[in-house]
Amino acid sequence: MEQPPRKGFFTDTSICIGCKACEVACKEWNHNPRDGDLELTGMSYDNTVSLGASTWRHVAFVEQGRDAIAAARTSGRALVSLGMPSVGAPASAVPAPDVAPPDTPEFRWLMASDVCKHCTHAGCLDVCPTGALFRTEFGTVVIQPDVCNGCGTCVAGCPFGVVERRSDGTAAPTYREGHRKGEQPPVPKRGVAQKCTLCYDRLLDDETPACAKTCPTTSIKFGDHTSMVASARERVAELHAQGMTEARLYGANELDGVGGTGSVFLLLDEPEVYGLPPDPRVCTADLPTMYKRAGVAMAGMVAAAAVAFWKGR
């Protein structure tokens, strides 16, 4: 069978308007139940808080003042001078006085739609003991709810905290009980792990994933992974040329701890600001070393035991 090219997202947060259409389109397509507790969090306009068993797209909102913006600009510029790959327009080429900061300098409101990273080296996939997770022909990582036994190993195996077990254990359409504020959804019986499938069913039919298709401003782009990474690099160069040195890529480096991600992001500040780990690392990255050390240790112990045994004679 011919292998299609690896697919992925490029989420350009610099043009996100925080409308959350991605969250709704995702839930609608996947028939995920609402999972918020219907209370205002007080965290700007974010009331779904994080990715989870039913929220497979999540939009973060960050309000920042002048100091934070300046710090982001500096740290972004540093990334460039550190030789971040393929980023053109070094800071020195930008005549500073002419580049009026393109946003409101004293304040900004960051919005970013987060999603499963579909890592090159996927911890969740590596640690799954049941074969419930698999890498698809599109290079994405998908959980099979009919195989999953809910052991939760993958939850711990994900360096991004993406995977979660759904409390009610189903992907059925929502129903009347548990809808209104104050009513509780049905008691969970059995939880299976859940996360974004990158719309595996839609990809099979050559359709765009629901979130990318609906995104009004094309902040979420979908396509072949290589072209996504290429346009991400172009975009970050363009923003740097405009003086927005706070722009940087996340997940586009195949030398990082997860071998690069299938979903790449353009961020306007440090990943931590958006609730993303700055240096994600697949939990199985050290397995070979660990095996080697364990092997050495075992050999040592065998030798020691042998010596002890031999001496004891």
Place this chain on the structure above:
Amino acid sequence: MAAWSPLEWPVLRQVLTGDRTGRGAAVQSARTRQIESRNATADRVVQSVCPFCAVGCGQKVYVKDDKVVQIEGDPDSPISRGRLCPKGSSSEQLVNNPLRQTKIRYRAPHATEWTDLDRDTAIDMIADRFLAARRHGWQDHDEHGRPLRRTMGIASLGGATLDNEENYLIKKLFTAAGAIQIENQARI
């Protein structure tokens, strides 16, 4: 589901598919291998327009067994190019919402609860009340004897999410009945 076959034996599949670490094709379940997009299996696709704001985004409505199974953006639309906002994206839930009312409810004067009515009875009751209110509020002339030919007994509010054809019939019927207090969201 297909009958069990020796070829489904996991070790054999790992070898046969070349997925030796068991992280790909070898672990696909029978269900996974049958996954299809529900758009692909729909009986028909109907072109529509989003009912929320006035941008007029195109929608495609996927229908299976006379039930709407999916509503998403219509990429053919030059207005929206297939995109929808969160409200537009929730259209399928709007249509299939279990909270939605599909029964006529009637609250009698002073009653504390709703009761049910069949449609025939309900429209008859409304027609009777319409004519009575029209009669009670009728004005033939103003204080100077100039013609008014209207009723002040009936008012209506609504229409900005209704179709042009519906608004047309509403305005036509109410105007012919002499009812003038007809308003909609456009003023609010």
Place this chain on the structure above:
Amino acid sequence: MANADCIILMGGNMAEAHPVGFQWVSEALAKGAKMIHVDPRFTRTSAVATKHVSIRAGSDVVFLGGLINHMISNELYFHDYVVAFTNAATLVSEDFRDTEDLGGLFSGFDPETGKYDPSTWAYADPAGGTVTGPSGEEHGASASARAAGHEYGSGGPPLEHASVLRDETLQHPRTVFQVLKRHFSRYTPEMVRDMCGISIDDFEYVARTIAESSGRERTTCFGYATGWTQHTLGAQFIRTAAVLQLLMGNVGRPGSGIMALRGHASIQGSTDIPTLFNLLPGYLPMPSVGRHDSYREYVDSIGSKQQKGYWAYAETYVVNLLKAWWGEAATAENDWAYDYLPRLSGAHGTYQTTADMRDGKVEGYFVLGQNPAVGSANGRQQRLAMAQLKWLVVRDLNMIESATWWKDGPEIESGELRTEDIATEVFFMPAATHVEKAGSFTQTQRMLQWRHQAVQPPGQAQSELDFFHELGVRIRARLAGSTDPRDRPLLDLTWDYPPDAHGNPDPEAVLAEINGYVVDDRAPLSAYTEMKADGTTAGGCWIYTGVYADGRNQAARRVPQGGGGVTQSEWGWVWPADRRILYNRASADRDGKPWSERKAYMSWDDAQGRWVGPDNVDFPVDKHPHARPDPSLGGAEGLAGDDPFVMQADGKGWLYTPKGLVDGPLPAHYEAAESPVRNALYAQQQAPARVLLARSDNMEAPSAGEPGADVYPYVFTTYRLTEHHTAGGMSRWSPYLAELQPEMFCEVSPELAAERGLVNGGWATIVSPRAAIEARVLVTDRIRSLTINGREVQQVGLPYHWGVGSDAVVTGDAANDLLGVMMDPNTQIQESKVASCDVIAGRRPRGADLQRLVASYQQRAGTTPETGTRAVTDPEKEGF
């Protein structure tokens, strides 16, 4: 919009309210355009704007007036366009007195009625005197009551003829240009700083950006929404922007204009084919007693045959409408059954009707896909009014608060009403969704798009079309045989729509009637120019003629991307006459050549002798640009080759409105009906001609300078969020949307939070002279405290999507309960964007204590129904 070089979004929050429409702004930005968002709040639109400018709610005329003054005094306006295409050169009557001459009022104010007599605002007549309307001048009091401003939804007001005096050097002191220059001279950058809270640097940035993005090579586009309309001078907000855009040459050209960003799927359609008290389809006015008693009086008053352009044929449109409604019963002998139309005798808008309802004058009320208990201003008044009805029919998808106020409304909780005491019968009729019926919506750019039916409505749900058709059938059956003349209009009504497979009327047949047809053979008309005034054609809405041309449903056209052309003309149908840019004759210069290569659109082709370009020209197609017909000619023949504004009575864009507005020929800044700020521009504090509803259930807060103003020290403004839709009837029942914005909240600045001890995530109670509501608190830098006239002014932001009930996924107090009803005199739209309040920490009292809290504030402020109702602030200055 994607073709604009600069986009000014003001009085609206496009990224939040119209995310998908916003893609065109994103595209313009990606092409290098600038986008400036001028708004009291830093919103999701501001977040992606080139620049956000914080403005005090309600001070937009000062800001835009400042821009006008800047462009005129620095000679940055588009001179050739202004001279050729606007009324800048036209001379105004000698009797006109500007706000500069009086203390902030225009000439003609009548303190008795609180309205203007606009006769002195007219153009000077070359034959002496002034150019009035075709049947004399209508007093503002009457025009305002029937919200006459609405009639100009498809063209300007009528003039008796189009012969005027012009001075194209623009030097004559009575030219519109000189009047304008003088009028706006006090709108200085310093005034903008003091009244809007906008720094001089920011003001100059905006002025520079617009100036650089206008002219031959470039265009600037404005987008607005209810942030402009929902004010006591809302129409004048838009007029100010229109004046600026005309001065800059930004009308009728690619990437130009002023976009109304409307909020409902067919809100445009519902004014074109109005469910509005004051209009008939196609912006024909409803007849008014005393003014339109006879057919002749009526048709003469709505369009003069001597005026230029297509409104000169208004009589034809009237005949076709009457013929469509009353068929054979409408004859030349009975004036086409004109007397079947009921007459207005004043304002019958939704708020006047609500007051009548409360006073027991209305028996029955239909509420159709609307939620006035939550969505209308002064919600308590709405609910108490409904409790006085004999019967109420609510048609909706969900069990909205307007259907359940009698059992779980706020007044039940507070004890003001007892369910057992309420005599109102309530019918809840489930409605069909958009996919369960076929029909057309008209979106905000006037495009009709047909929706095909996907499935049948579930259970007892039914479309409006089916319900009202059936109701009409039964009403007519009950009246059959009646000899009472009052029943003739119902019995003679054309009500015979062919049934579809399910026995319901075929919506396409209704569309065909709207489109119009030849009476003899029912052949569809293809353009309104085919309509005849002799009863041989009929058509329900002349501006929609052509939507069913050739017997094909043109609104259902769906060629992908609208086909190859730049106007995407094979998708849907745009009124009038499938024209995509209005007044597009103005995209070429006086000689018919494009203003520039970059902004070329329509132009005159000498060889072919016609206008050519990607669109249908909004002009007689073969009229030479140099044509100068006899000034006495009316109609399309009367248009000169340089009269691009074909729906205006003189063919020009109006910088100054000699007729048609009831609150002044030019915009002037007045403070909102309730404002803690004194008007620094004029002695006159509030819009003098604003419409009030002085009642004890609709009290106003004292304004700046009046005792008690400090009791309600803060300004609040209401708005919507991306995640919800209006009063929530289509969003608060959807779990996916409800969880995204689950609770009513208020947005306050850190300064206000400190002043009142508010905590982020905690509760606050907001008190106005009408109500007190509670909301969770978001403390945010997105709301700024502004320095106005040297004093700090705090603004409170309130989304208005929540309501008190028990059926929705999420409920909460309704922001609209706080609002009073004070209205724009042109449109009778209420002021929802600015009002006064106080904010206190903690939740609101429950039960009877709630009304006690509201009353204690009223007492402290000394408010009575008369508070804030004075029309003229300083009569001496106005010479009364």
